[in-house]
Amino acid sequence: MKNILTVALSVVFLASATSSSSADPAAGKTVFGAKGCADCHYTDGPAKEKTIDDQLAKKGPELWYAGSKFQKAWLAKWLTDPKPIRPQKFNSLTEENPADHPKLAGADAGSVTDYLMSLTSADVASGKVKPKNNPKGRQIFTKKMPCSGCHQYTGRKKNIVGGRSGPSLVEAGVRLNPDWILAYLQKPKVFKPVKMMPVFVGLLSDKDMTNVARYVANFKPKKK
Amino acid sequence: MKKLMTIVAFAVLAFTFAMASATAEETAKVFKFYCSQCHGLEGKGDGPNVTKDFPVSPRNFTNAKEMDKLSDADLKNVIMDGGPAVSKSPMMPPWGKTLTDADVDGLVKHLRTLCKCKGKQG
Numbered sequence: 001m002k003n004i005l006t007v008a009l010s011v012v013f014l015a016s017a018t019s020s021s022s023a024d025p026a027a028g029k030t031v032f033g034a035k036g037c038a039d040c041h042y043t044d045g046p047a048k049e050k051t052i053d054d055q056l057a058k059k060g061p062e063l064w065y066a067g068s069k070f071q072k073a074w075l076a077k078w079l080t081d082p083k084p085i086r087p088q089k090f091n092s093l094t095e096e097n098p099a100d101h102p103k104l105a106g107a108d109a110g111s112v113t114d115y116l117m118s119l120t121s122a123d124v125a126s127g128k129v130k131p132k133n134n135p136k137g138r139q140i141f142t143k144k145m146p147c148s149g150c151h152q153y154t155g156r157k158k159n160i161v162g163g164r165s166g167p168s169l170v171e172a173g174v175r176l177n178p179d180w181i182l183a184y185l186q187k188p189k190v191f192k193p194v195k196m197m198p199v200f201v202g203l204l205s206d207k208d209m210t211n212v213a214r215y216v217a218n219f220k221p222k223k224k
Numbered sequence: 225m226k227k228l229m230t231i232v233a234f235a236v237l238a239f240t241f242a243m244a245s246a247t248a249e250e251t252a253k254v255f256k257f258y259c260s261q262c263h264g265l266e267g268k269g270d271g272p273n274v275t276k277d278f279p280v281s282p283r284n285f286t287n288a289k290e291m292d293k294l295s296d297a298d299l300k301n302v303i304m305d306g307g308p309a310v311s312k313s314p315m316m317p318p319w320g321k322t323l324t325d326a327d328v329d330g331l332v333k334h335l336r337t338l339c340k341c342k343g344k345q346g
Contacts, residue, residue: 052257093260093272146306146317149273150261163273165261196261199321 028115031108043119047193055194056091065121065191068183072117074175079109085175087152087164121183123190129178129213137215140208147212150197158222165196171219178217185209251330258319259331267338280313291339298344299332 032038040060042048047062049055066075082101089095104112141147148161152168155161160170172181184191186209188199200209256265264270267285274282285291294302302310306318319328336343 052253056257088272093265144314146315149278149315149317155277161277163261163278164275165271165273196258198317198319202321203318 024111025115025118028108028111028113031104031112032115035102035104035108037102037112043116045119045121047189047191049192049194052194058091060090063116064119065124065180066116067118067120068124069177069180070116071175071177072113075116076109076113078175079104079112080106084168086167093165121190123187124177124180124183126179129182129210129217131173131178131217131220132214133218134211134214136208137211137213140204140212141215145200145204145212146198153216153219154222169216169219171221173217173220176217178213181216182210182213185213247330248334251327251334254323254327255331255334258323262315267335278315280315282316285335285338288339288341291335292341292343295344296332296336299335300328303328303331 032043040058041063043063043066045062045064047064049058080103082103084097084099084101086097089097141153148163150163150166152160152162152164152170153172154170160168162169185200185204186206188195188201204212255267259267260271262269262271262273262282263285264274264282269282269284271282283290298310302312302316303323304318304320307313307316309318323331
């Protein structure tokens with residue numbers, strides 16, 4: 001009996017999840033405004049930051065290319081249960097992430113997801129980056145370049161290793177669009193004209209960038 | 225006429241000072257934004273990235289003895305091209321594609337104020 005109930009419940013849950021994900025972007029845009037999301041996130045591109053002060057004045061990351069950056073399934077889930085992405089508090093070197101991001105209820109999360117996924121950038125080519133644990137990409141990420149000095153990822157013993165100033169890349173393959181990772185490395189001015197991460201254009205070849213993007217995009221939950 | 229000259233001289237002087245201090249202020253901002261994440265807000269090598277599994281300690285810029293071994297040209301070189309360019313760790317990033325030449329010259333001066341040292345000459 002208990003089993004049947006669980007099954008019935010999951011069916012209802014699944015049905016409601018799919019119905020909410022078919023909501024429309026316009027409704028999501030309204031929710032985004034009404035819930036105060038726009039107080040901390042701007043959604044109209046191109047990038048506005050010109051100076052360090054501009055970057056530090058922001059209260060949250062820009063979302064004008066969210067549809068090219070995130071994976072839809074991750075976004076829908078995160079909005080209902082936002083877990084810290086950046087180990088440090090946004091724009092702070094001294095404080096930890098307070099883990100207090102506003103939450104959205106199921107239906108609102110569905111429509112806001114549709115709205116955010118509609119915000120795309122023409123600067124992200126699709127189908128270029130196939131996630132793969134490739135030795136060249138790993139070499140760049142962990143040895144040749146300082147990526148691991150600023151980004152957390154899952155180490156060999158399934159422990160979290162790496163630096164804290166950049167967004168955590170633990171399970172980045174579930175969160176980020178692989179093609180966006182490459183575009184982010186290749187076109188720093190488009191997405192982040194002013195950021196604490198060094199520009200690698202001219203230091204890494206397009207091939208190297210593709211390899212490291214493939215490596216990062218392969219960060220997925222390990223099967224136990 | 226003499227009065228005018230004095231005024232002009234003062235104006236030039238004031239202008240130069242304003243420029244110089246703005247640059248130092250700008251440099252402090254650049255240092256805090258890009259370098260503190262590893263080298264720490266006061267340059268002591270203790271930024272938030274330096275956890276127990278960070279492979280090498282970022283240079284402590286207040287250590288005059290170590291900083292004195294490096295010339296200004298050495299400093300500029302490692303900031304532009306990263307650790308491997310001077311046979312040091314790749315955890316020290318290359319900033320040449322991120323910062324302007326003027327930014328880097330400013331940083332070299334800033335590091336000298338942190339170590340209170342002149343560095344290797346010539």
